[in-house]
Amino acid sequence: EPMPEPIVLATPAEMSAWSRQALQAGKSIGFVPTMGALHAGHKSLMDRARKENDLLAVSIFVNPTQFGPGEDFERYPRSFEADAQLCAEADVDAIFQPTPQDMYAADARTFVEVGGLQDVLCGLSRPGHFRGVATVVAKLFAIVRPARAYFGRKDAQQLRIIEVLSRDLHLGVTIVPCEIVREPDGLALSSRNKYLSPAQRKQAVCLNQALAHAQKRVAAGEKDAMALIGKMAELIEQAAPDAEIDYVAIVDMQTLQDVAAVSGGCMAALAVKLGNTRLIDNMRL
Ligand code: AMP
Numbered sequence: 001e002p003m004p005e006p007i008v009l010a011t012p013a014e015m016s017a018w019s020r021q022a023l024q025a026g027k028s029i030g031f032v033p034t035m036g037a038l039h040a041g042h043k044s045l046m047d048r049a050r051k052e053n054d055l056l057a058v059s060i061f062v063n064p065t066q067f068g069p070g071e072d073f074e075r076y077p078r079s080f081e082a083d084a085q086l087c088a089e090a091d092v093d094a095i096f097q098p099t100p101q102d103m104y105a106a107d108a109r110t111f112v113e114v115g116g117l118q119d120v121l122c123g124l125s126r127p128g129h130f131r132g133v134a135t136v137v138a139k140l141f142a143i144v145r146p147a148r149a150y151f152g153r154k155d156a157q158q159l160r161i162i163e164v165l166s167r168d169l170h171l172g173v174t175i176v177p178c179e180i181v182r183e184p185d186g187l188a189l190s191s192r193n194k195y196l197s198p199a200q201r202k203q204a205v206c207l208n209q210a211l212a213h214a215q216k217r218v219a220a221g222e223k224d225a226m227a228l229i230g231k232m233a234e235l236i237e238q239a240a241p242d243a244e245i246d247y248v249a250i251v252d253m254q255t256l257q258d259v260a261a262v263s264g265g266c267m268a269a270l271a272v273k274l275g276n277t278r279l280i281d282n283m284r285l
Pocket residue numbers: 033034035036041042044045150151152153154155178179180181182188189190191
């Protein structure tokens with residue numbers, strides 16, 4: 001039996017009306033926010049949300065406020081037909097696909113900042129990025145009113161910021177972290193992998209390899225964060241002559257602050273540019 005197509009809701013008012021009806025009927029909503037260009041990483045979030053909720057809503061919105069000047073907002077891949085197909089296969093009930101104009105009034109003046117967490121790691125080279133992320137997620141939660149929302153660990157800093165945001169603003173949304181889906185060679189799936197040339201794609205595996213090396217050394221007893229960071233940077237520089245390291249860090253997963261010695265609850269995280277493409281990855285240690 002063919003599954004019913006997801007309903008596509010184009011405005012916040014339509015999405016809110018759908019959610020209100022669902023909540024009045026006593027149904028729980030699982031929510032997966034995305035920027036589209038959907039892949040198996042997104043699908044894994046949808047599959048989990050499908051199992052744990054009565055209804056499943058997915059948003060597809062390339063959020064302008066989380067892109068900096070000179071970043072890839074204009075050329076970010078947009079593929080609505082293929083995305084709708086993947087959502088249908090994932091048994092999504094509702095796709096929310098608003099326009100920037102509908103999400104942001106021309107004179108919008110309310111923004112959400114998650115102090116401290118937003119300024120480290122990726123926040124250092126992408127000022128304003130997490131303010132944009134936190135703002136849009138708070139708005140999406142207000143519109144969709146999910147019981148649970150699903151986020152990938154690939155964006156570990158984003159995940160932590162949203163956990164804290166949901167707690168601090170009493171949004172009542174349970175944040176569910178989901179494991180990173182990887183290509184067979186270890187590269188974390190990302191919509192931005194499409195930008196890589198074949199040569200860059202081969203080199204991109206160095207992110208995962210450096211992290212896996214650190215994880216192995218920690219399992220063997222290494223605790224010195226500086227030694228691990230140095231080795232990871234060295235591995236990346238050897239394996240990928242075109243790579244430009246943005247950061248390699250070992251941080252506490254709650255505070256996102258650097259640690260000197262690895263203990264439980266730490267992760268190694270890195271950002272590397274290959275040409276114009278900035279890739280991120282991380283691994284718990
Ligand atoms: P994006 O469309 O890139 O904004 O991502 C939407 C959601 O999918 C975020 O919660 C991401 O962390 C998650 N995601 C993206 N890539 C992956 C991946 N390879 N594995 C797991 N989750 C992912």
